[in-house]
Amino acid sequence: MSKRVVVAVWKNRSDRRIEVFSNLKVFCESYPNFSYNTLNNYLGKAKSPFENQELLLTRQELFSKPILKKARSIQAVVTRYEQAVHDxxxxxxxxxxxxxxxxxxxxxxxxxxxxxxxxxxxxxxxxxxxxxxx
The missing domain is CATH 1.20.5 (Single alpha-helices involved in coiled-coils or other helix-helix interfaces)
Known part of the structure; x- marks a missing residue:
C-alpha cells in the first residue's frame, strides 16, 4: 500500500506557496477555517482535488523508495598516481x-x-x- 500526502498550493502567497501535510486532519488543524468533512469528500479516492480562489488541495502519492528499479551506483572520482614518478x-x-x-x-x-x-x-x-x- 502506498502512502499519500496532502499537498496545499496557495495561489495568493509569495512565501510558503506549497505546503505538504501527512494527512488531511493535520491540514485542518493547521487551518481551522477549512472543514475536514467537506475536504474529505473532495479528496476521497478517485475524486477531484479541492480548489477555490486561494487554494488548490490534492492528495499525492509519497515516494519513499527510488522510482527506478535499477539502483544507481556511486563511482569514486579518484585519480591514482605513483608518488615516486608523479610531477x-x-x-x-x-x-x-x-x-x-x-x-x-x-x-x-x-x-x-x-x-x-x-x-x-x-x-x-x-x-x-x-x-x-x-
Missing amino acids: EGEQNLDFWLAAEPETRIYAVTKLASEGIPIDTKMDKQVVQKFKLKG
Whole structure:
C-alpha cells in the first residue's frame, strides 16, 4: 500500500506557496477555517482535488523508495598516481596553460589581492604592465 500526502498550493502567497501535510486532519488543524468533512469528500479516492480562489488541495502519492528499479551506483572520482614518478608541478602547468586567459588573469589577481592587506597601497614603480595579444 502506498502512502499519500496532502499537498496545499496557495495561489495568493509569495512565501510558503506549497505546503505538504501527512494527512488531511493535520491540514485542518493547521487551518481551522477549512472543514475536514467537506475536504474529505473532495479528496476521497478517485475524486477531484479541492480548489477555490486561494487554494488548490490534492492528495499525492509519497515516494519513499527510488522510482527506478535499477539502483544507481556511486563511482569514486579518484585519480591514482605513483608518488615516486608523479610531477604535480607539470600537472598544474598543463592545467593553467589549458585554461582561458581571462581565467588565469582572474586567478592571479585574486591570489595577489588575498596576500595584500586592505589598507596597503601598491608601489606602482615596481609593477610592470603587459599587453595581451589578440
